[in-house]
Amino acid sequence: MKPLSVECIRTIFSGDLIQGSDDVIVHFGAYRHKQIKNQNTILFLRRKVVNLKKLEVYFPLVLVTDQTISRSEQFKNLTIIMVKDVEEAYWKFVKYYRSLFHIPVVAITGTAGKTTTKDMISHILSAKKTITATNSTNNSRTAHLQYLLSIDDDTEAAVFETAVGAPGDVLKAGEYFKPTIGIITNIGAHHLNYCKTLEGYIQAKAEMAKILDQSSVLIINSEDDNTKKIDLSNYLGRIIKVGIDPSCHFKAAGIKYCKDGMEFNVQHEEKNYSVFVPGYGEQQVYNALAALAAVHEIGIDLLEAADRLKTYKNLNKHLQVREGLNGATILDDTWSLTTTSLKAALKVLSEVGESKKKVAILGTITDLGSWGYVIHEQAGEIISESDVDVLITIGFHARIMADYLLKIGTTSTVYSFNNSTLVYDLLKEIVDENTIVLIKGDMYSKPMIELASKLRKKI
Known part of the structure; x- marks a missing residue:
């Protein structure tokens, strides 16, 4: 944080x-007690009760409050500022602090690829600039203030994820960050427990266009069907399209799998650039296109x-290839699970394991609310269109995917388990060096993560 005096x-x-x-000089900010980690913090106190001891x-x-707090002589290093409305004071402070810095700020949303795209941008920019960025996938609303205050006089660019858990989340992030560049990676079906419908979820992602002004840039995936549904007629800034369509400003061509990643050509303003990006899958190409478009907008030469980008380190548990059980190849994708990321992962399974027996181990898709059955059936349809030889589901709702395949008829061998206890024993019998295994769940599923770890161990 840029140090500011109480005055x-x-x-x-x-x-x-x-x-x-x-x-007194303030170096840190907080609006919850648990956010205080250092001395010289300003706390916007929204509750009357506070244990000063x-x-x-x-x-x-430093306390900012609209409640009556008796002057206490026993706390010599306590500063108290009284305001009429602490909420109003808080947002005035946020707005003022953001106004101190005239730097490019990138905000990224999407169902899949947010963290990867953010990390690619950060990796490229950090070679020449001092940057601040979202830490890993820690993109919750409660972290916005800390990320804003991580900008200081040395910061030359900032890159933040703006996740959607509910409608209004992106709008709220915009109040903090006021981005100059916005990115929508893609829009699938997720967080329907709060967004209620797919249309509601699309509109929640579309808030990205509302937090950008006329001098801004919006980068979108031109091939994503749900992104196409966003009404951008009132958006006054520039739009940059990335994809494989000839109309794209950053167009990928000649996409192919190679050792440890993807090779392709980027066509931009009648010039061609040869690109390699670590990590498998066409989704990785789209992430790279968005990252290249963003850093180019900031002023980085595309050749540089x-x-x-060649030295970018792909994220842990993002389709990581490992040797594992009985010599089988393991694709560890236990970071997140949505229908969007499932479709991408199954395509990688098919491409990387072209001549091998393909096994898919899938957990439950979360945050769906009443849409749980429908979305898991849609996932089953996605699986039915793949060339998976063996499907193994783990969990009550995950079984819906298996049941769907059995209902419509399938050549795949299908197993369903309530937990992962028996899965390992089954795999010991059915996998060998001519097998590739995709294990896919989310970061909150401890059994899936433990199973993936166990599979990676050589027997």
């Missing part, structure tokens, strides 16, 4: 100094960006 901060929202000194370890501390 400066009070001026932002016309607060009254009740206790302490205007000369427990917070004493973090003194000097492509060269830097």
